[in-house]
Amino acid sequence: MELFAVPDLPEIRAGHDIAALVRERVDLRSDDVVCVASTVVSKAEGRCVDLEDFPPGPRAREVAGALADHTDGETDPRFVQAVLEESVEVLMEAPFLLTETRFGHITVNAGVDRSNVRDGDVLLLPKRPSESAARIRSALPADRVVVTDTSGRPFRHGQRGVAIGWAGLSPGRDWRGEPDRDGRELTVTVENVADELAAAANLVAGEGDAGTPVVVARDFEWGAHGESDAHFRDVESDFVRQAIREWSPDW
Template sequence: MELFAVPDLPEIREGDDLAAMIGDRVDLRDDDVVVVASTVVSKAEGRVFDLSEFPASPRAEKVADRLAAIAGEEKDPRFAQAVIEESTELIMEAPFLLTATRFGHIGVNAGIDRSNVPGGDLLLLPERPSESAERIREGLAADRVVVSDTCGRPFRHGQRGVAIGWAGMPASRDWRGERDRDGREMGVTVQNVIDELASAANLVAGEGAGGTPVVVVRDWEFGDHDGSDNHFREVEGDFVRQALREWTFQE
């Protein structure tokens, strides 16, 4: 397959028609996958806020004080308040905030970004990223769209691209019931393809000031497999999440 960045996109502002801006800069094929960074989706959807819009609650004050004591530097309780408001659960409150967003994503600080946010202090994730992906897909008349973000993973150093929203394709392809090279039937392999496409696109998109927020994946085929829209683990089967609820950080 081939991946390439969509060139010459300007700084995105609230109300911008992302689909039209992408479509004006690239000739898409029917089977392309368009991977769009959540940062530009959020900017177009007006998810830029000032810290002053999140007056700190007593809980946020307590969370910020504890994080400040651990880090040895001041923490703004208004940021903690923003994280609390964007989360359905604080899975960990120390030594950092590990949260569950309203749409099911698990990440640090509810995915709130404090860099590359012209006109504000905070950039929040899209409220419903899969609906955002569907709107972009309809506007582009494209088959498949993935909204991506970067986040860390347990047991790994650094960040990688992940999918937080998608439209026009299943989240995963299911190899269960198919045969391996020795003829044995596979019983557990479900491949999360939207995460893999987001990660591959992130290599092309880059990070920082030189980043390009939209990448086209061309000549990738889903193949003749069953598909599934299971992406975020259900709480009942997420044993790591359950264990973290019982874990306490020891300073």
Template sequence: MNVTPVPDLPEIREGDDLAALIDERADLDSADVVCVASTVVSKAEGRAHDLDAFPAGPRATEIADRLAEITGEEKDPRFAQAVLEESTDLLIEAPFLLTETRFGHVGVNAGIDRSNVPGSDILLLPKRPDESARRLHDALSVPVIVTDTCGRPFRHGQRGVAIGKAGLPASHDWRGEHDRDGRELGVTVESIVDELAAAANLVLGEGSGGEPVAVVREFELDGFAGSDELFRDVETDFVRQALREWSYARD
């Protein structure tokens, strides 16, 4: 398996034809998978905004005040307002905001970025990353994953994950397959889009590298059953259930 960044992409602006920009610079084969950092998808889709676009309501003001008090840092209530508008569920509201976005992804601050956003205050995630991936897939005729970098419980640091995809399943479903001794497998569902996003993130980085797109070559997608769910429902997610009952209390 080979993972290579697409070279020489320009700064992406609203309305840019991202598929064409990629296609001109990558010699794509039908067996390739294209991984695109959500940041450039968002830019192309006009998801960069100034904070003035999010006048804070009372809930956002309350949240920002509490965060400011807890962290001792200034917190702009308009940022909290943007997070609330992007979210359908608030999992943690202090000492940071962890929410479920409208499309089902759980992330800190609803995945809103303040890095790599020239000329604007914030960059929202794509509105419907599966549809963004679908449009790129239709234009490029290869499987497409839209990625973001985000944190997780239990383990330090952040890593690349898939937030949308088209043209490939979310997971390799090993159910019914067997191990080396003919036993049914313990691991049943391998989230290949997340593993591909993680691999892509290694070559994209988080900084000023200017490489928002990676092509994965020689990863075999054929010959296995796929399943399509990327995000868990709260009903099967005990961590989310636990967070519902929990609230932050300073010692």
């Protein structure tokens, strides 16, 4: 598999047609996977906002106060209000906000970001990333699109690319029922290909001021495996989330 960044993309702003910008710069093939950073998807969809649009309510002020007690500086309650409005559940309030977004992604601050934002105070994640991926895909020769984000992972330092939306592929490659090298049948292995493609793309796209938010994965082969549509765990099978719900920190 080969990965390369789409070169010379302009600063993306509200109303930009990401698919058209990519088509102008790369001769895509039908089996390519186009990985697009959520930041530019959000910018094109007008998700740069001012914190003045989020007057804080009592809950936001309470959470901001709790965060301030466990950090070195004050937390803007307007920022907390934005996070709350982008979330369906708050799993942790301190020492950081861990929430579930409206499309099922669990991440810090509901993905509300302050970096690389020129047209507002903060950038919100796309409202429905898989629908965004489908719109981009419909205007490209490539059959598969993944919307990526950078996210931390429990039990690990640092961040890596993850998939928050996809179109034209199933997120999981299902190995269950296939034999291992010793002939034993695999019973639980479902490979999260969408996340692996997002992580690979992130290595090429870079972080900070790299300015290469779209990466093409070429010659990726699915192989003779089944598919799985599972990506975000539901509450019933997410034992970590259940444990966090029951956890009461003793500060």
